[in-house]
Amino acid sequence: MxxxxxxxxxxxxxxxxxxxxxxxxxxxxxxxxxxxxxxxxxxxxxxxxxxxxxxxxxxxxxxxxxxxxxxxxxxxxxxxxxxxxxxxxxxxxxxxxxxxxxxxxxxxxxxxxxxxxxxxxxxxxxxxxxxxxxxxxxxxxxxxxxxxxxxxxxxxxxxxxxxxxxxxxxxxxxxxxxxxxxxxxxxxxxxxxxxxxxxxxxxxxxNPKLLQNFQKTQAHLQESTEIIDDALVRVQKKVVKATDDFIHLDIKKLQQLSNPKIYLYQLLKDFHFTEWDDVYQLLDAQSGKFLVSKTHRLLKDRDTLILSELIEESEETTIFLQEEVNEASFLMGKLRFEDVDNMEDTSVKTIYVNKNLLKYPLSLKKWEKGAYFYPFGMTGKKKLSKFFKDEKLSLLEKEQTWLLYSGNQIVWVIGLRADNRFKVTNETNPILKISLHNDET
CATH class of the missing domain: 3.40.50.620 (HUPs)
Structure with missing residues (x-):
């Protein structure tokens, strides 16, 4: 050289x-x-x-x-x-x-x-x-x-x-x-x-030309990976659906591929899974089975594999909110509280409640089995487990669902449905606006 x-x-x-x-x-x-x-x-x-x-x-x-x-x-x-x-x-x-x-x-x-x-x-x-x-x-x-x-x-x-x-x-x-x-x-x-x-x-x-021949072999292998990458792009479009928090893999479409195991490896190799036989067997496992790598969890949920990042949970399982609090941070993002005169934004990330019906401190915590609420727009109560099933939430989505409580009553299944018991009427005054924001907004 x-x-x-x-x-x-x-x-x-x-x-x-x-x-x-x-x-x-x-x-x-x-x-x-x-x-x-x-x-x-x-x-x-x-x-x-x-x-x-x-x-x-x-x-x-x-x-x-x-x-x-x-x-x-x-x-x-x-x-x-x-x-x-x-x-x-x-x-x-x-x-x-x-x-x-x-x-x-x-x-x-x-x-x-x-x-x-x-x-x-x-x-x-x-x-x-x-x-x-x-x-x-x-x-x-x-x-x-x-x-x-x-x-x-x-x-x-x-x-x-x-x-x-x-x-x-x-x-x-x-x-x-x-x-x-x-x-x-x-x-x-x-x-x-x-x-x-x-x-x-x-x-x-x-073989004195070992190094030169090895470099030729690696060049051929690199060319092979380019072919695999092209095929993987086509498969991803059919099999993978990504959201902000999860990656969903369609099991039925995966099983229709010529070699589901190798495609699973290519799709998931960057997420630190090592037991690839176990990953493959997850395709036929019971719903609810999952595998964990050092960074991610892969869950079988009906006809879908759901990949999510492992999040280190806070030791504090319940967050208490006093009346003077205007903003509270938790794993889903931030809740903001604002007194308003009327209702404007009615998205799933915003609710309006009768402030006079609230008992402080409010509390934020994960959902628990057996809990129930009165879904807004409906008469009567409903178990959260049944509500989640009707909403077709996966196990991971259920685990990441938080609730806002007033005393022992649910005010909001956050990001999903408000409780009818705290709804605003024509006579309501004051009105409390509660909105969910991510860290960037």
């Missing part, structure tokens, strides 16, 4: 970097140091960011000193952050490697946001991509895992991904570039290092 090769790659595939404010994630190792020199020679607008994870004693401090000297030599702005990585790993019950990764990328994201950097450049190269492929293959993965490391991912960009470790080393030696050696890279304690030192060299010995 030469500077011209790198320049041609940037101009052809990553031209936006030429006009962007960039920060390079630099460890002090060969890969990131070479990336720094290449970008500097192209006169890109770069700064450096170095993480000291305090895992290798004096060696970690030596890497930091090296990066500081390099920044001074190249007249570049540099940011240094020191982390207590082992403490973080223990507190979050994760491995040292995962802790370092979390700390590193969280900090890069913060730098980019706070200091208005357009992109963060990392020094992943073709050999890293090959190792990642084998790691994912051993763990069991879908097509996305076999494609490997993306060249761009949000603010992250990997400009030397097409180039091999050997090519980068040749460039470094030809330019007489110094770098730091991480002693842990020689250890075979970790899976990636075992692949790097024990497995991949044998494969390269068997």
């Amino acid at each position: 030469t500077l011209i090769d790198f320049e041609n790659h940037i101009e052809k595939n990553l031209p936006f970097l030429a006009k962007s404010k960039l920060i390079i994630a630099i460890s002090g190792g060969m890969d990131s140091v070479v990336l720094t020199h290449l970008c500097h020679k192209l006169k890109l607008n770069i700064s450096l960011a170095h993480c000291n994870f305090n895992l290798r004693g004096d060696e970690s401090d030596g890497d930091e000193d090296f990066v500081l000297e390099l920044a001074e030599d190249l007249d570049l702005e540099v940011f240094i952050e020191s982390f207590e990585t082992e403490v973080y790993a223990e507190e979050h019950n994760i491995s040292i490697q995962m802790a370092a990764r979390d700390l590193r990328y969280n900090w890069f994201q913060e730098l980019a946001e706070q200091l208005k950097f357009d992109y963060v450049l990392t020094a992943h190269h073709a050999d890293d991509n090959l190792e990642t492929f084998f790691i994912n293959l051993m763990r069991g993965t879908g097509l996305d895992g076999l494609i490997g490391i993306p060249e761009t991912n949000g603010v992250l960009v990997r400009p030397i991904l097409p180039f091999s470790h050997a090519e980068l080393k040749t460039f470094a030696q030809s330019e007489k570039i110094d770098w730091c050696e991480d002693s842990t890279n020689a250890s075979t304690k970790y899976v990636r290092n075992k692949l790097r030192h024990n497995v991949i060299p044998i494969l390269k010995e068997m």
Whole structure:
């Protein structure tokens, strides 16, 4: 690899970097140091960011000193952050490697946001991509895992991904570039290092063109994903209906597809579900069955799968509202209270009640089984469970329904129906307007 090769790659595939404010994630190792020199020679607008994870004693401090000297030599702005990585790993019950990764990328994201950097450049190269492929293959993965490391991912960009470790080393030696050696890279304690030192060299010995052939294979896999994405768009239009709070998947239409299981995987893979056999079996499960990922819940409700985000519930299950309160926030949004002379807006998000009939404090809470009310416009009372059934609410929608109470009487099934006992008549004075708003209004 030469500077011209790198320049041609940037101009052809990553031209936006030429006009962007960039920060390079630099460890002090060969890969990131070479990336720094290449970008500097192209006169890109770069700064450096170095993480000291305090895992290798004096060696970690030596890497930091090296990066500081390099920044001074190249007249570049540099940011240094020191982390207590082992403490973080223990507190979050994760491995040292995962802790370092979390700390590193969280900090890069913060730098980019706070200091208005357009992109963060990392020094992943073709050999890293090959190792990642084998790691994912051993763990069991879908097509996305076999494609490997993306060249761009949000603010992250990997400009030397097409180039091999050997090519980068040749460039470094030809330019007489110094770098730091991480002693842990020689250890075979970790899976990636075992692949790097024990497995991949044998494969390269068997086929010297392993890396080139691997890149061709990944290009073919990427083309296959484009076909899958096109098919998925067509399926989504038929199967998926999204609202502000839920994603609904039509089970009958899913079951008519050639391979419902793989379509379910493609539709739901970004929501952190892992037990895909269980997800598939949900299609034939009883209504009310559900699965939970670390971020979402998938519920079987009659002929529909309903996906919703997990919301951390407040410990306070009941919110009390005094008469002087004008606005109250809760999980559904905000309730606003206003004395008015007449009724104007009559949407489901607004009700008008006879204020003289209210007993303060009012209370806000989730619905409970056995509760009943007198639906506005009807005579007689009705159990909430029957009302929800008539309204065809799903289990998730029921769980997220809140009630406004006066004493032990329901004033409003919020967003659905007011209670007839508090209705406004021609003689009502004062009239209280109660309206539901989301956080933006």
